[in-house]
Every structure is written in structure tokens, then in C-alpha cells.
Amino acid sequence: xxxxxxxxxxxxxxxxxxxxxxxxxxxxxxxxxxxxxxxxxxxxxxxxxxxxxxxxxxxxxxxxxxxxxxxxxxxxxxxxxxxxxxxxxxxxxxxxxxxxxxxxxxxxxxxxxxxxxxxxxxxxxxxxxxxxxxxxxxxxxxxxxxxxxxxxxxxxxxx
Numbered sequence: 001x002x003x004x005x006x007x008x009x010x011x012x013x014x015x016x017x018x019x020x021x022x023x024x025x026x027x028x029x030x031x032x033x034x035x036x037x038x039x040x041x042x043x044x045x046x047x048x049x050x051x052x053x054x055x056x057x058x059x060x061x062x063x064x065x066x067x068x069x070x071x072x073x074x075x076x077x078x079x080x081x082x083x084x085x086x087x088x089x090x091x092x093x094x095x096x097x098x099x100x101x102x103x104x105x106x107x108x109x110x111x112x113x114x115x116x117x118x119x120x121x122x123x124x125x126x127x128x129x130x131x132x133x134x135x136x137x138x139x140x141x142x143x144x145x146x147x148x149x150x151x152x153x154x155x156x157x158x159x
Contacts, residue, residue: 002143002145002146003110004141005049005142006049006141007047007048007104007142008048008137008139008140009046009102009138010044010047010136011035011044011045012044013043013044014041014042014044014083015041015042020035020036020037020043020134021036021131021132021133021135022133022134022135024132025097029097030097030099031097034118034119035116035117035119036119036128036131037119037121038123038124039086039087039089039091039122040089041085041123042083042084043083043085044082045083046080046081047082047104048077048080049078050076051077052075052078053078053106053110054078054106055067055078055080055105055106056105056106057104057105058080058082058103060101060102060103061084065084067082068081089120091121092118092121096119097117099115099116101113101114101115102114104151111150111151112142112153113151114140114153114156136159137159138157138159139155139158140156141153141155141156
């Protein structure tokens, strides 16, 4: 029997807990959405999974980030927090985007692979980095077929 669950991913500036921004780019690039981030910046990450599926590891841009399971009163989900740093990331040139791979490794050997299409701005740049819409959550509606280790993303939503 297939397993269905949802994963929500939140990324915020760790320093001030301010949201990040995204904009729709239509068909100009490989993906229709661009997430805007600053280089040399620490970001807070939150992952919520409903119904609860244990997340063993989260890898962003090839770097495994340490996860802390949070205690919540909602028994229908599991929540993790962490952070990642864009130190060493290159600034994006005009009309260029960088694909940032996300790898979610779940208990049972199930793997979800997703990609964030990003534009990276200077560390303290806010004018262009805040154009667009705030990105509160990335939502992935997921399915794992019997005997499969791959997590199929049925729907991806920018909220």
C-alpha cells in the first residue's frame, strides 16, 4: 500500500526571523519560481511532516545540516528545526539562476529530491532581494509506492 504525506519547508533569515522572498519567472528558466537569498547569511530552516514520518537527514547544496526535533502538541505531525549558511555561495549574475538541491532522507530509506531555483544577492542587499512575494512555506505533497525508496512529489506549492 502506498504511503502519502506532506512536507512543509520554511526558510527565514536567522538573524531577524524575517521571511525570504520568491517571484514567478514563468518559462524563462528551468523552474517557474525563483527563491531570493543573500550570500554569507545564516538561514533558519523548519520542516513539518504530516502525518509524521521521521526525517533522518536533510542535505542542502550537498551539505548535511543538523536537525533538531521540536516538541509540539500536535501529534499528527513531526517538526524539525535547523539552519544553513550561504557562506561561500557565489553572487548570481543578471539573468542567471542557481539550482540548489534539497535531499530529504526519511526513515525506511525513502528519499525525496527537490530543487530550489535561487538567485543570490549581496549579503546586505534588500531592495531587489525583497521584490516579489514572501515565501512562508514550500509544500510538497508526497507519495511512496510499495517497495520503492523514491518519494514522488505529486504537487509542489509555494505558500
